[in-house]
Amino acid sequence: MKKIIVFVTLAALAAVVGAIVVGSRNFEGLVTDRPYETGITWDKTRNDKIASGWDVVITPGDFQVGDSELLLRITDRKGNPLADSAVAVRLSRPHTNASDSAVATRKTGPGLFSAAVNFPAYGYWDIKMTVSGEGKSVSFDKRIFVKKTGEK
Numbered sequence: 766m767k768k769i770i771v772f773v774t775l776a777a778l779a780a781v782v783g784a785i786v787v788g789s790r791n792f793e794g795l796v797t798d799r800p801y802e803t804g805i806t807w808d809k810t811r812n813d814k815i816a817s818g819w820d821v822v823i824t825p826g827d828f829q830v831g832d833s834e835l836l837l838r839i840t841d842r843k844g845n846p847l848a849d850s851a852v853a854v855r856l857s858r859p860h861t862n863a864s865d866s867a868v869a870t871r872k873t874g875p876g877l878f879s880a881a882v883n884f885p886a887y888g889y890w891d892i893k894m895t896v897s898g899e900g901k902s903v904s905f906d907k908r909i910f911v912k913k914t915g916e917k
Contacts, residue, residue, distance in 0.1 A: 819842070823836070831914055834880070839876040846876025847875075847899075848876060851872075852896050857890070858888070859908070892906070
């Protein structure tokens with residue numbers, strides 16, 4: 766009986782140590798260098814977005830790994846296209862900064878933009894957009910899910 770208890774205890778201890786080793790090798794550390802300042806900036810960004818009345822809609826809503834076209838529609842408080850606007854786009858993964866990339870956009874009409882994007886992996890992606898117009902810039906964040914190639 767003592768041998769079984771010792772064996773189970775050693776196995777449990779080995780499992781815990783193994784989990785710690787694997788976790789520490791995969792963890793990149795803090796995603797932000799200054800979390801307090803990042804929180805203050807997030808709150809200011811949210812308030813700026815609300816005050817502007819602008820909105821960004823991403824289409825299509827169905828993305829797959831590989832090349833895709835990202836279509837953005839930017840509207841004002843009344844739902845009208847934000848005619849004299851520009852947008853800068855960055856793609857990133859929520860859990861890592863290894864796949865962060867800037868994406869070139871082109872204007873296709875009043876308040877309409879398109880961008881050729883490549884998603885190298887499936888899962889959640891954050892699309893960070895900075896919309897400039899009417900003498901101000903406002904940031905928007907949208908999270909999308911990218912499916913595996915061929916997945917319905």
